[in-house]
Amino acid sequence: MDKSVRICFGILGVLLAPLLSGCIGTDALANPGTNRGVPGGLTLACLDGSEYTSMVVEVDYHPGYKPETSSTDLLLERLDSVCDKPQGIEIQFTETSFSNEEIWTASDVRDVGWDEKSHDPRDKSVLYWQVIFPEGVYEDSSVLGVAVDASTVAMFKDSIDDAENIFRRPSAEKIENSVLVHEFGHLLGLVNIVYTSPADHEDSEHPGHSNNEDSVMYWAIESTSISNFFSNELPTEFDLDDKQDLIGLADGSIECTDQLWRP
Numbered sequence: 018m019d020k021s022v023r024i025c026f027g028i029l030g031v032l033l034a035p036l037l038s039g040c041i042g043t044d045a046l047a048n049p050g051t052n053r054g055v056p057g058g059l060t061l062a063c064l065d066g067s068e069y070t071s072m073v074v075e076v077d078y079h080p081g082y083k084p085e086t087s088s089t090d091l092l093l094e095r096l097d098s099v100c101d102k103p104q105g106i107e108i109q110f111t112e113t114s115f116s117n118e119e120i121w122t123a124s125d126v127r128d129v130g131w132d133e134k135s136h137d138p139r140d141k142s143v144l145y146w147q148v149i150f151p152e153g154v155y156e157d158s159s160v161l162g163v164a165v166d167a168s169t170v171a172m173f174k175d176s177i178d179d180a181e182n183i184f185r186r187p188s189a190e191k192i193e194n195s196v197l198v199h200e201f202g203h204l205l206g207l208v209n210i211v212y213t214s215p216a217d218h219e220d221s222e223h224p225g226h227s228n229n230e231d232s233v234m235y236w237a238i239e240s241t242s243i244s245n246f247f248s249n250e251l252p253t254e255f256d257l258d259d260k261q262d263l264i265g266l267a268d269g270s271i272e273c274t275d276q277l278w279r280p
Protein backbone atom coordinates (compact mmCIF):
# COMPACT_ATOMS: atom_id res chain seq x y z
CA MET A 18 0.00 0.00 0.00
CA ASP A 19 1.16 3.48 -0.79
CA LYS A 20 2.81 5.33 2.08
CA SER A 21 0.52 8.33 1.77
CA VAL A 22 -2.57 6.19 2.06
CA ARG A 23 -1.09 4.36 5.00
CA ILE A 24 -0.37 7.63 6.77
CA CYS A 25 -3.92 8.77 6.30
CA PHE A 26 -5.33 5.51 7.54
CA GLY A 27 -3.10 5.77 10.56
CA ILE A 28 -4.48 9.17 11.39
CA LEU A 29 -8.08 8.46 10.74
CA GLY A 30 -8.43 4.90 11.78
CA VAL A 31 -10.07 1.98 10.13
CA LEU A 32 -13.63 3.11 10.69
CA LEU A 33 -13.22 6.15 8.52
CA ALA A 34 -11.21 4.41 5.86
CA PRO A 35 -14.11 3.85 3.47
CA LEU A 36 -14.83 7.57 3.49
CA LEU A 37 -11.27 8.59 3.10
CA SER A 38 -10.74 7.54 -0.40
CA GLY A 39 -9.10 10.61 -1.71
CA CYS A 40 -5.84 10.98 0.00
CA ILE A 41 -3.26 13.13 -1.58
CA GLY A 42 -0.20 11.23 -2.69
CA THR A 43 2.18 13.08 -0.44
CA ASP A 44 4.54 10.13 -0.17
CA ALA A 45 6.89 12.30 -2.23
CA LEU A 46 7.68 13.89 1.12
CA ALA A 47 9.34 10.65 2.08
CA ASN A 48 11.48 10.69 -1.06
CA PRO A 49 13.60 13.82 -0.90
CA GLY A 50 15.92 14.06 -3.84
CA THR A 51 13.25 13.70 -6.46
CA ASN A 52 12.55 16.85 -8.38
CA ARG A 53 8.87 16.07 -8.67
CA GLY A 54 7.89 17.81 -5.47
CA VAL A 55 4.76 17.48 -3.37
CA PRO A 56 1.27 18.58 -4.39
CA GLY A 57 1.53 22.34 -3.90
CA GLY A 58 5.25 22.38 -4.75
CA LEU A 59 4.59 24.58 -7.79
CA THR A 60 1.97 26.79 -6.15
CA LEU A 61 4.08 29.94 -6.35
CA ALA A 62 5.09 29.14 -9.94
CA CYS A 63 1.39 29.30 -10.78
CA LEU A 64 0.38 32.23 -8.58
CA ASP A 65 3.31 34.41 -9.70
CA GLY A 66 3.64 35.61 -13.29
CA SER A 67 7.17 36.99 -13.28
CA GLU A 68 9.07 33.96 -14.58
CA TYR A 69 6.42 31.55 -15.84
CA THR A 70 4.31 33.87 -17.94
CA SER A 71 2.11 31.19 -19.47
CA MET A 72 0.78 27.82 -18.50
CA VAL A 73 -0.22 24.63 -20.28
CA VAL A 74 -2.44 21.94 -18.78
CA GLU A 75 -1.51 18.74 -20.55
CA VAL A 76 -4.37 16.23 -20.73
CA ASP A 77 -3.22 12.70 -21.60
CA TYR A 78 -6.19 10.40 -22.04
CA HIS A 79 -6.62 6.76 -22.90
CA PRO A 80 -8.76 6.15 -26.04
CA GLY A 81 -12.38 6.59 -24.96
CA TYR A 82 -11.42 8.44 -21.78
CA LYS A 83 -11.28 12.03 -23.00
CA PRO A 84 -12.66 14.37 -20.34
CA GLU A 85 -15.92 16.25 -20.81
CA THR A 86 -15.44 19.66 -22.43
CA SER A 87 -17.32 21.14 -19.49
CA SER A 88 -14.64 19.79 -17.12
CA THR A 89 -11.64 21.25 -18.90
CA ASP A 90 -13.46 24.55 -19.60
CA LEU A 91 -14.25 24.85 -15.91
CA LEU A 92 -10.68 24.02 -14.91
CA LEU A 93 -9.35 26.68 -17.24
CA GLU A 94 -11.73 29.24 -15.79
CA ARG A 95 -10.78 28.40 -12.20
CA LEU A 96 -7.03 28.45 -12.88
CA ASP A 97 -7.40 31.72 -14.76
CA SER A 98 -9.13 33.26 -11.77
CA VAL A 99 -6.28 32.54 -9.34
CA CYS A 100 -3.04 32.16 -11.31
CA ASP A 101 -1.07 35.07 -12.76
CA LYS A 102 -0.33 34.10 -16.35
CA PRO A 103 -0.14 37.20 -18.55
CA GLN A 104 0.49 35.09 -21.69
CA GLY A 105 -2.50 32.89 -20.90
CA ILE A 106 -3.36 29.33 -19.95
CA GLU A 107 -4.20 26.65 -22.48
CA ILE A 108 -5.14 22.99 -22.49
CA GLN A 109 -3.41 20.48 -24.75
CA PHE A 110 -5.11 17.14 -25.38
CA THR A 111 -3.16 14.03 -26.32
CA GLU A 112 -4.67 10.61 -26.87
CA THR A 113 -2.33 8.07 -25.31
CA SER A 114 -2.60 4.31 -25.00
CA PHE A 115 -1.56 3.60 -21.44
CA SER A 116 -0.07 0.13 -21.57
CA ASN A 117 -1.32 -1.34 -18.36
CA GLU A 118 -3.17 -0.95 -15.89
CA GLU A 119 -6.17 -2.24 -14.15
CA ILE A 120 -5.20 -0.96 -10.74
CA TRP A 121 -3.18 2.18 -10.15
CA THR A 122 -1.07 3.21 -7.18
CA ALA A 123 0.22 6.73 -6.57
CA SER A 124 3.65 5.69 -7.77
CA ASP A 125 2.16 4.15 -10.95
CA VAL A 126 0.45 7.47 -11.65
CA ARG A 127 3.69 9.31 -11.04
CA ASP A 128 5.84 7.02 -13.18
CA VAL A 129 3.41 6.71 -16.09
CA GLY A 130 2.56 10.40 -15.92
CA TRP A 131 6.22 11.41 -16.13
CA ASP A 132 6.81 9.01 -19.03
CA GLU A 133 4.06 10.79 -20.94
CA LYS A 134 4.87 14.40 -20.07
CA SER A 135 5.65 16.41 -23.17
CA HIS A 136 7.81 18.89 -21.24
CA ASP A 137 9.52 19.39 -17.94
CA PRO A 138 6.99 21.08 -15.61
CA ARG A 139 9.08 24.26 -15.85
CA ASP A 140 10.29 24.81 -19.38
CA LYS A 141 11.59 28.26 -20.29
CA SER A 142 8.72 30.63 -19.44
CA VAL A 143 5.99 27.98 -19.46
CA LEU A 144 4.56 26.10 -16.48
CA TYR A 145 3.22 22.65 -17.41
CA TRP A 146 0.72 20.83 -15.23
CA GLN A 147 -0.64 17.45 -16.29
CA VAL A 148 -3.67 15.27 -15.79
CA ILE A 149 -3.91 11.71 -17.03
CA PHE A 150 -7.22 9.96 -17.69
CA PRO A 151 -6.33 6.26 -17.77
CA GLU A 152 -8.41 3.14 -17.97
CA GLY A 153 -8.80 1.31 -14.68
CA VAL A 154 -9.16 2.28 -11.04
CA TYR A 155 -7.08 3.46 -8.11
CA GLU A 156 -5.95 0.85 -5.60
CA ASP A 157 -8.67 2.20 -3.33
CA SER A 158 -11.50 2.05 -5.84
CA SER A 159 -13.49 4.72 -4.02
CA VAL A 160 -10.89 7.27 -5.16
CA LEU A 161 -12.08 9.28 -8.16
CA GLY A 162 -9.02 11.48 -8.56
CA VAL A 163 -5.59 11.92 -7.01
CA ALA A 164 -2.79 14.50 -7.01
CA VAL A 165 0.54 12.69 -6.69
CA ASP A 166 3.25 15.36 -6.96
CA ALA A 167 3.73 19.02 -7.80
CA SER A 168 2.54 18.73 -11.40
CA THR A 169 0.68 15.43 -11.85
CA VAL A 170 -2.96 14.46 -11.36
CA ALA A 171 -4.93 11.34 -12.34
CA MET A 172 -8.66 11.05 -12.87
CA PHE A 173 -10.39 7.67 -12.80
CA LYS A 174 -13.30 7.85 -15.19
CA ASP A 175 -14.33 4.24 -14.67
CA SER A 176 -14.87 4.98 -10.99
CA ILE A 177 -16.61 8.28 -11.76
CA ASP A 178 -19.02 6.44 -14.05
CA ASP A 179 -19.62 3.82 -11.37
CA ALA A 180 -20.34 6.54 -8.83
CA GLU A 181 -23.09 7.81 -11.10
CA ASN A 182 -24.47 4.38 -11.82
CA ILE A 183 -24.88 3.55 -8.18
CA PHE A 184 -26.46 6.78 -7.06
CA ARG A 185 -27.67 8.35 -10.35
CA ARG A 186 -27.32 11.85 -9.02
CA PRO A 187 -25.15 13.77 -9.39
CA SER A 188 -24.30 12.88 -12.98
CA ALA A 189 -20.88 11.54 -13.94
CA GLU A 190 -20.25 14.77 -15.84
CA LYS A 191 -20.94 16.91 -12.77
CA ILE A 192 -18.76 14.67 -10.63
CA GLU A 193 -15.91 14.89 -13.14
CA ASN A 194 -16.26 18.71 -13.25
CA SER A 195 -15.82 19.02 -9.49
CA VAL A 196 -13.17 16.35 -8.99
CA LEU A 197 -10.95 17.83 -11.70
CA VAL A 198 -11.02 21.30 -10.12
CA HIS A 199 -10.53 19.71 -6.68
CA GLU A 200 -7.35 17.87 -7.72
CA PHE A 201 -5.85 20.99 -9.28
CA GLY A 202 -6.75 22.75 -6.04
CA HIS A 203 -4.30 20.34 -4.41
CA LEU A 204 -1.64 21.35 -6.96
CA LEU A 205 -2.32 24.90 -5.70
CA GLY A 206 -1.52 23.68 -2.19
CA LEU A 207 -5.09 23.68 -0.89
CA VAL A 208 -5.86 23.18 1.95
CA ASN A 209 -2.82 23.73 4.21
CA ILE A 210 -0.57 21.38 2.22
CA VAL A 211 2.30 23.84 1.78
CA TYR A 212 1.22 26.56 4.21
CA THR A 213 -0.90 27.17 7.28
CA SER A 214 -4.06 29.16 6.71
CA PRO A 215 -4.94 32.00 9.07
CA ALA A 216 -8.53 30.75 8.74
CA ASP A 217 -9.75 27.59 10.42
CA HIS A 218 -11.09 25.81 7.36
CA GLU A 219 -9.12 22.58 7.12
CA ASP A 220 -11.21 19.56 8.08
CA SER A 221 -9.57 18.10 11.16
CA GLU A 222 -10.40 14.54 10.11
CA HIS A 223 -9.39 14.95 6.47
CA PRO A 224 -5.99 16.66 6.22
CA GLY A 225 -5.52 18.75 3.10
CA HIS A 226 -9.24 19.34 2.69
CA SER A 227 -11.85 21.95 3.46
CA ASN A 228 -14.49 21.61 6.13
CA ASN A 229 -16.90 23.70 4.04
CA GLU A 230 -19.25 21.61 1.93
CA ASP A 231 -19.71 24.60 -0.38
CA SER A 232 -16.01 24.55 -1.33
CA VAL A 233 -14.75 22.39 -4.18
CA MET A 234 -11.98 21.44 -1.73
CA TYR A 235 -14.52 19.78 0.60
CA TRP A 236 -13.13 16.45 1.68
CA ALA A 237 -15.86 14.29 0.14
CA ILE A 238 -15.41 15.66 -3.37
CA GLU A 239 -12.84 13.24 -4.70
CA SER A 240 -14.38 10.04 -3.43
CA THR A 241 -17.44 7.95 -4.08
CA SER A 242 -18.79 9.27 -0.79
CA ILE A 243 -19.49 12.39 -2.87
CA SER A 244 -22.80 10.77 -3.70
CA ASN A 245 -23.81 10.42 -0.08
CA PHE A 246 -23.53 14.11 0.61
CA PHE A 247 -25.02 15.89 -2.37
CA SER A 248 -27.94 15.89 -4.70
CA ASN A 249 -27.27 17.17 -8.18
CA GLU A 250 -25.45 20.35 -7.21
CA LEU A 251 -21.79 19.92 -6.40
CA PRO A 252 -19.46 22.76 -5.53
CA THR A 253 -17.14 23.70 -8.40
CA GLU A 254 -15.56 26.79 -6.88
CA PHE A 255 -12.91 27.60 -4.34
CA ASP A 256 -14.60 29.27 -1.37
CA LEU A 257 -13.63 32.57 0.19
CA ASP A 258 -11.12 31.00 2.60
CA ASP A 259 -9.47 29.05 -0.23
CA LYS A 260 -9.21 32.23 -2.31
CA GLN A 261 -7.88 34.27 0.61
CA ASP A 262 -5.21 31.62 1.18
CA LEU A 263 -4.13 31.86 -2.46
CA ILE A 264 -4.04 35.66 -2.29
CA GLY A 265 -1.92 35.51 0.87
CA LEU A 266 0.46 33.01 -0.73
CA ALA A 267 0.75 35.16 -3.85
CA ASP A 268 1.51 38.38 -1.95
CA GLY A 269 3.83 36.68 0.53
CA SER A 270 1.74 37.36 3.62
CA ILE A 271 1.35 33.59 4.11
CA GLU A 272 4.56 31.59 4.25
CA CYS A 273 4.81 28.91 1.57
CA THR A 274 6.93 25.78 2.12
CA ASP A 275 8.23 22.94 -0.09
CA GLN A 276 8.47 25.09 -3.22
CA LEU A 277 10.38 23.93 -6.31
CA TRP A 278 10.56 27.56 -7.43
CA ARG A 279 10.19 30.96 -5.75
CA PRO A 280 9.84 34.44 -7.23
Ligand SMILES: [Zn+2]
Nearest residue numbers: 039199226239
Ligand atom coordinates in the same frame (compact mmCIF):
# COMPACT_ATOMS: atom_id res chain seq x y z
ZN1 LIG B 1 -8.60 15.90 -2.10
